[in-house]
Amino acid sequence: MPTLTLPRWLSKAPAAAPPSRASLRIGIPRVLNLWSTHQFWMGLFGALGIDPRNVIFSSDTSEEQGRQFGKGRGTVDCCYPVKCISGHYGELVFGQKQKLDILFSPMIYTLPSFMSGHVARTLTCPRVMAAPENIKAGFLKEADVFAEAGIKYVTPFVSLDEPPLVPKQLFEGFQDVLPGLTRAEMAQAVGEGYQALQGFNDRLRRKSREVLEWCAREDRACLLVLARPYHMDPGIGHEIEVDLQAYGYPILWMQYFPTDPDLMDWAFGEDIRAGFIKSPFDIRDVWPSSYSSNTNEILWGAKVAARIPWIACVIRLSSYECGMDQPTYTPVQQIIERSGTLFFSFQDLDSTKPAGSVKIRVETITHYLEKYAREIIARKKAAMAPGCPLAQR
Amino acid sequence: MATATTEHYRAYTPKPFTRAERDSVTILFGGLHWRIERVLQAVLENSGYRARVLPIATKEDLLTGREVADIGQCCPTSFTTGNLVNFLRGEAKQIGAAEVAKRYIYLTAGSCGACRFGQYHQSYELALRNSGLDAFRMFLMAQDQLDQKAAMGDGLDLNLPMTLGCLWGIFCTDLVQDLEYQVRPYEVLPGQTDAVVKDSVEYLYEVFRNRPARTPYRSVFWHLTTPYFTRALREVYRKFSQIEVDRLRVKPKVKITGEFYLQTVEGEPNYNIHRWLEAEGAEVYPAAITVWMDYLLRLGLQRFEDYSGIEKGARLKLGLGRVAQGIYRWTFNRLRRAMGSLSHEIPSQFELRRLAAPYFHSRLDGGEGDMLVGKALWAYHRKKAHMICELSPYSCMPNTMSIGAMAGVVGRYPDLLYAPLEIKGDAEVHALSRCQMILTEAKKRAQREFDDVLARTGLTVDEVRAYLDAHPEMKRATYRVPHGDAAGTAANLVLHVARRLGRRG
Ligand code: SF4
Ligand code: SF4
Numbered sequence: 001m002p003t004l005t006l007p008r009w010l011s012k013a014p015a016a017a018p019p020s021r022a023s024l025r026i027g028i029p030r031v032l033n034l035w036s037t038h039q040f041w042m043g044l045f046g047a048l049g050i051d052p053r054n055v056i057f058s059s060d061t062s063e064e065q066g067r068q069f070g071k072g073r074g075t076v077d078c079c080y081p082v083k084c085i086s087g088h089y090g091e092l093v094f095g096q097k098q099k100l101d102i103l104f105s106p107m108i109y110t111l112p113s114f115m116s117g118h119v120a121r122t123l124t125c126p127r128v129m130a131a132p133e134n135i136k137a138g139f140l141k142e143a144d145v146f147a148e149a150g151i152k153y154v155t156p157f158v159s160l161d162e163p164p165l166v167p168k169q170l171f172e173g174f175q176d177v178l179p180g181l182t183r184a185e186m187a188q189a190v191g192e193g194y195q196a197l198q199g200f201n202d203r204l205r206r207k208s209r210e211v212l213e214w215c216a217r218e219d220r221a222c223l224l225v226l227a228r229p230y231h232m233d234p235g236i237g238h239e240i241e242v243d244l245q246a247y248g249y250p251i252l253w254m255q256y257f258p259t260d261p262d263l264m265d266w267a268f269g270e271d272i273r274a275g276f277i278k279s280p281f282d283i284r285d286v287w288p289s290s291y292s293s294n295t296n297e298i299l300w301g302a303k304v305a306a307r308i309p310w311i312a313c314v315i316r317l318s319s320y321e322c323g324m325d326q327p328t329y330t331p332v333q334q335i336i337e338r339s340g341t342l343f344f345s346f347q348d349l350d351s352t353k354p355a356g357s358v359k360i361r362v363e364t365i366t367h368y369l370e371k372y373a374r375e376i377i378a379r380k381k382a383a384m385a386p387g388c389p390l391a392q393r
Numbered sequence: 394m395a396t397a398t399t400e401h402y403r404a405y406t407p408k409p410f411t412r413a414e415r416d417s418v419t420i421l422f423g424g425l426h427w428r429i430e431r432v433l434q435a436v437l438e439n440s441g442y443r444a445r446v447l448p449i450a451t452k453e454d455l456l457t458g459r460e461v462a463d464i465g466q467c468c469p470t471s472f473t474t475g476n477l478v479n480f481l482r483g484e485a486k487q488i489g490a491a492e493v494a495k496r497y498i499y500l501t502a503g504s505c506g507a508c509r510f511g512q513y514h515q516s517y518e519l520a521l522r523n524s525g526l527d528a529f530r531m532f533l534m535a536q537d538q539l540d541q542k543a544a545m546g547d548g549l550d551l552n553l554p555m556t557l558g559c560l561w562g563i564f565c566t567d568l569v570q571d572l573e574y575q576v577r578p579y580e581v582l583p584g585q586t587d588a589v590v591k592d593s594v595e596y597l598y599e600v601f602r603n604r605p606a607r608t609p610y611r612s613v614f615w616h617l618t619t620p621y622f623t624r625a626l627r628e629v630y631r632k633f634s635q636i637e638v639d640r641l642r643v644k645p646k647v648k649i650t651g652e653f654y655l656q657t658v659e660g661e662p663n664y665n666i667h668r669w670l671e672a673e674g675a676e677v678y679p680a681a682i683t684v685w686m687d688y689l690l691r692l693g694l695q696r697f698e699d700y701s702g703i704e705k706g707a708r709l710k711l712g713l714g715r716v717a718q719g720i721y722r723w724t725f726n727r728l729r730r731a732m733g734s735l736s737h738e739i740p741s742q743f744e745l746r747r748l749a750a751p752y753f754h755s756r757l758d759g760g761e762g763d764m765l766v767g768k769a770l771w772a773y774h775r776k777k778a779h780m781i782c783e784l785s786p787y788s789c790m791p792n793t794m795s796i797g798a799m800a801g802v803v804g805r806y807p808d809l810l811y812a813p814l815e816i817k818g819d820a821e822v823h824a825l826s827r828c829q830m831i832l833t834e835a836k837k838r839a840q841r842e843f844d845d846v847l848a849r850t851g852l853t854v855d856e857v858r859a860y861l862d863a864h865p866e867m868k869r870a871t872y873r874v875p876h877g878d879a880a881g882t883a884a885n886l887v888l889h890v891a892r893r894l895g896r897r898g
Binding site: 077078107109125126129131133136137138141157159164168169271276285286287288289291295303306324325326327328329330331334335338 | 702
């Protein structure tokens, strides 16, 4: 656990970073699992003496971005969340008023997950981990575009779910670009990165809990979004959940669902005692090949949705040609629908928002919610054990 | 609208396969090529199981696979799930679904990380449910987890002697397959190679079926030291020696790479690409399973490399692992020598990693990872082939990434002939015509190379032929032509003859 190794790293805190780093400008493509790890990187760069104002994220994904900056740089046909990265790289290389020194695009191999230790592994999708190598090829095939632009391309391979390895991996990735970098300094910065990420996740989980407690108090319905973190990008997830929120339904994202022991014990205690699972974050009862971090969390999210009465509806978002989601369609739907919860899936999301069909489906969803939400909540409450901690305060 | 139930959804959990059932239950397996499947059947039977190889997957299986599982799966998953379901449906028609569930179990490789290979269970499960075969038992062996009694029951004992049998079976059949593909394009008597290979595989089937039983530890020692397998391979060598070849036929050499299933099977799942290439005048350099497993070993050991200096004991584990990998390669080479060192050597994983490093990180796994890039560069730099035919499954996740990285390689080496073929299972014309275009260029290169070698050595085709007629042993399939400064077989033969004649090449 990152928190256990933190004190050791902090005790070795070196002197402040050399000042020259403060002027370095680092560009980061706002893609894939940067959506769930950006706080880690901000914490890390801050500790390394990089001015946060000099850490530039590319804009949200858009068709325009792809057209303007990514055209002709794609190397292969695949899912849109990967395909669109060329546009993000291009924007950072060609679209900045003030030139960048570094384009930073980590190859994230494993993810820090609240399910870590309870599942087989927390790997990223093979496309997520390898995307930087794939996209890079499009910027090297005719000429080295990075070198021509005077930008260093930094793409460390990093196993974020293995904290002891991370300082070594990132030190190797940065030693040639950050003047005076030491191993001890990187170790400390990594510790701060984890702390920043943990703090951010905790805050959002607390917020989600407040929403759930409000729902419990008022006996009102909320919606849970099951998706990959990058579906939060308006250009990837097309803000479908925002359209629903406009109808007054609180929206929760599975990534930030509260994981407090009291709530977990209430939701999963019975399954643990019956021997189906070993802990609240164990998903062997529904998904034996628990290798992929985001997939694991989606399956877990479905189980949570099936058990929390006030989640009256689940919205599933999935990108076109997503190979990771494909085998999960049926189990996720089954887990949710068996509990009587409404389930709506938006599959095959691509570059353009299917505005017409989204509008119709949003209307359908709200219609069903208006008609059945109370009944769903009541039935789910009856099916669960009494004493839900959400309804205690 | 669905109604709430207190019964939550649970994943399929097959009933265990018990020891008592061994005599009455047949283990089904498949998804490789026929030579290794036949020998694996022998290994299973030798260990006291009833085993049956599934028929080669067909386009019909692909359609069934698509129909019975969630949409969007990669084409190997569609082929293999459809293949199993169609076989079981056929059996069920005759003996009923309940009897099928009683008489058969299915065994397949399970997890190799986060690509869908690790999630096959879901596709199979859905396919079985949708076909009314819910009670059928299938077991996925995790490649990194050999003892799975808890999940499978005590019926299947994946013990050391059986594992070693499988491994030695892979080595032997890889060697046979490799030689077969080197010989068939040049055979003088059409069909002779196929007959010899069939005979050899049947012979190996008996060899593996009659493998003497040993306790686990003795079995390791026995496998490493026994002449049992080298003797068998010398017999195979003898069978091949009856084939007469004409190696002066100028043919482009095409190396097959790509996703594991597609590069291994021979049939409709990959448009019969091996046979098609041969029919189009190429010599195929097939992908050995041995190389794939060597890669998996390297991948596993890289973890200890990463943890060296961080975790206690990591260096020791790395050292032991390297020794194991050394033994693995030594064993393969020992068996290869028994076949006259005719089959291709296995490339060094370190070299493949070094070659691929500027384009693809060695730690990225799923599919063939950096090996796919490394093998293409290895074949190019070392003149192992004129062309790379890369079989990429439609909707595969890891493979698309390695192929994308190949754009950087081709940018750097524009004369590397690289044909990435997207295999959908039912878009044959498109894929093959694409391959044809690059093959045409490869043929020109092979011819140019041959003409160049003749010019360099000052030999004519007639002179070389006359020399071969005077040395008939050189026309045997088992005569070893050393790999010279050329990729093509004919060009290397000319170089060899020139050297024997004392000419400079
Ligand atoms: S999880 Fe799906 S959408 Fe995301 S990168 Fe992988 S294949 Fe693409
Ligand atoms: S490697 Fe590709 S084709 Fe093979 S199982 Fe995985 S996703 Fe499917």
